[in-house]
Amino acid sequence: MKPKVAFFDFSSCEGCQLQIANLEEEILDLIEIVDVVSFREVMKEHSDEYDIAVVEGSIMRPMDEHRLRKIRSRCKTLVALGACATIGGVNKIRNQWPVEEVKKEVYNDADLKDNKFFNVSQTKAVNEVVPVDYYIHGCPINRDEFKRVITSLALGKEPVIPNYPVCVECKKNENVCLFELGKFCLGPITRAGCGAICPSNGGACDGCRGILSKPDVECVMDLLKRYDLTYEEMKSRCVLYNTGVFNPKDGMTFVRRRKNE
C-alpha cells in the first residue's frame, strides 16, 4: 500500500510548498509512490487519515498549536518542511522584542483585545510544540532534497540529512571564498544540503538551514580574526534565521536546538 501523505501550512510564505509545484512533471512520478490525500494549495479533496504529515510554517498562536497537535495525533511520521517549520526562520526575528511592542509597531493603537486571530505568542518552530521525526531544511527547501526524503520515507528508509558545513559544498562548486571577497558568510557554521546555492550565485549564506549541531567554534574564531570581523557582527547576521541560537551568557557557544543531536 502506498503511504498516505498530507500537507499542512502555518505561518510562512508558502514558498516551500511552491517548490513542490515547481517539480512540474516530476510530481506525477511522486504520486506513483505516495498517495496525496490533502494538499490545500492545489486540491479540493481532503482526508483526515494520513501516515505522513508534512508541515510548513512557524507556530504563532494557541489556535495554531491546537491544530498542530491534532495533526500530530493523526500521523505516524511528521516532517517539518522549510526554515519556518524547522528552526522558526525569519518569523523568529521578532522574538527579540515582546509581542505587545511588535503588535503596536504594525497595528498602532487598534483594539486587538479578545480577538482570537491576534492572540499571538512568540514564534515557535514546529518541534517546540510537538515532536518532529524528520527535517527538510532551507528557505526555500531544495526540491531534490524534498524528493529524496519523501522517496526514502515511502520506501521505509532513513533519509540522510547532511550535518557538515555549507563550505564543503561551496568548495566542491569551486567558488572563491566570500570572505576573500569582503563578504560575511555564515557558510562555516551552517548545515549543508543546499548545494551552496547562495554563495554559488554570489550571495553570502544567511544560515537558513540552521546552525550545525556542533559547529567548529575554533575555526569560526580564527575566521573572525583573520578577516577582522567581530563576534557582534556575526550574532547580528545570525538573527535573520537563527534568533536565539547563541547562548547569551556563554559567549561563543550555541544553544542546542534538538535533544537528538
Next chain:
Amino acid sequence: MSKNIDINVHHVTRVEGHGNIVLDLKKGKIKKLEWQISEAPRFFEAMLCGRKHDELRSITSRICGICSIGHSLASLKATEDALNVEISEQTNILRRLAINAENMQSHILHVGYLAFPDLLKLGSVFPLANSKNKDALLKVVKLHRLANFMSDLVCGRTTHPIRLILGGFTMIPTKKQLLELKKELKSGLETTLELAQFIKNKTDGFPDFKRETEYIGLSSKKEYAFYDGDINSTDTGIFKDYKNYNKFINEYFVPQSTALHAKHSRESYMVGALARFNLNSKQLSNAGKEVANLFNLRAINYNPFMNNIAQLAEYAHNIENSLELIDRLFDNKIKDEKSGDFKIKEGRGVGICEVPRGMLIHDYTLNSKGRCTKANCVIPTNQNHANIQKDMEKLVPEIIDNPKKDIELNLEMLVRAYDPCISCSTHYLDVKFV
C-alpha cells in the same frame, strides 16, 4: 423568497491563504456576510526595524513565496531611493526580465492550477493527467516550467532570488543562456495562444457578473507598466507624488481581519491584472491583445472574474516584452558591471512596482548608519480585501435563489478570481454559512 442557508464548508482549497467567508442567511435576508482574514499576523514591518540596508531585500522577499521577486524589487527600489543609488541600463533591463518571469510564473500557477479546475468541474488538476484533456495540463506545466526557467536564469533561484542586490546583480546570465531562453519563449508564446483557445472552446468560461468600482495601478507613457510608473486610478487619474502615497491610499484596520484594508476615492478599489488591463490595455503587446480579444475583454471591464483572462493576456504580453528586452541586451552588448556605488546616509525611500496581484509599495526610513528605523509595506491583496467584500454583497442577492452548493462555488470562485496571496494575507479559506 424566504430561505435559510446553513452550510459549513471547511478547508476550501486552491486559494492562497487563511480567509473565511461567513454568510448567515435567514428568511432570504442576509444577516451577516463577511470576508474575514484569519491569517496569523507575521509583523514584517517590525522585523525590519534595526536591520541593515543590505538585509532588507532578503527579509522582505520572505513575505511571499510566489511574489518574492516583486517584493525584492520593491524593496531594492525603496532602499535605492533612500540612498540615492543609480542603476545601469543593463540592470534596469534585467530587473524587467525578472519581473516578467515572476508575473508569468504566478499567473500560470493561478490560471492553470488553481482556477482551471473550476472550469472543468474538477477538484484539482491531478485528474487531468489521465483524461482526454491531458494535453491542456501539459501545456500548463510547460508554461509554468518556462517561467521558472527564466527566474532561475536571471535571479539564481525561482523562489527568493539571490542575484538581485542593491544597485545591480551579483551575477548575470550568459549570452548562450539568453539565446536558449529566447527559443523557449517563442515556443511558449504559441503554447499560450493554444491554451487560450482551449479555455475558449472547451469550457463555459467565467460567470457573468458586474460591479462598478475603481481600478488602481501603475501607468507609464513608455510601456505597459510593471517595474516603473506613476500611480494611476480609473476614477482620478495620475498621482505623481509617490512618496506621499499614503495621501492617495488610506489603509485602515477592520476587526475581522489580520490584514489591513485600503480605500481611495470610493469605499473600495481593485488592483491586479484586471486593474492594469483597465488602465493600460492599449499598451499590451499584440499577443496580449489577441488573448484579450478572444474573450471579448475590453477596458473598462467591471467583471472581477475576468481577472483570470487579464492574467492570461499578461502572460502573452510578458513573453513578447521579454523577447524585446533580450534583444536590447544583445544590442547593448552584455557587460560584467559593478553594482552601483553609494554612501550610507540618513533618509527615507519609497519603491513601487506592479507584482502579479497588483501594486506593491515598500517604504523605509534609514538612520545615519544605514539601519532601518521605520518600514511600511502596502500589499496588493490587502488593497483588494474591501473590494472582495463589496463584490460579495452584490453577488449574493443575485444568486440567492440558486442551490446552496452553487452559491458556495460562486463565492469561492469570486475569491479565487482575485488570486489572493498565500502569505501576504491568507492561508486557509473556510467558507462558513452560519
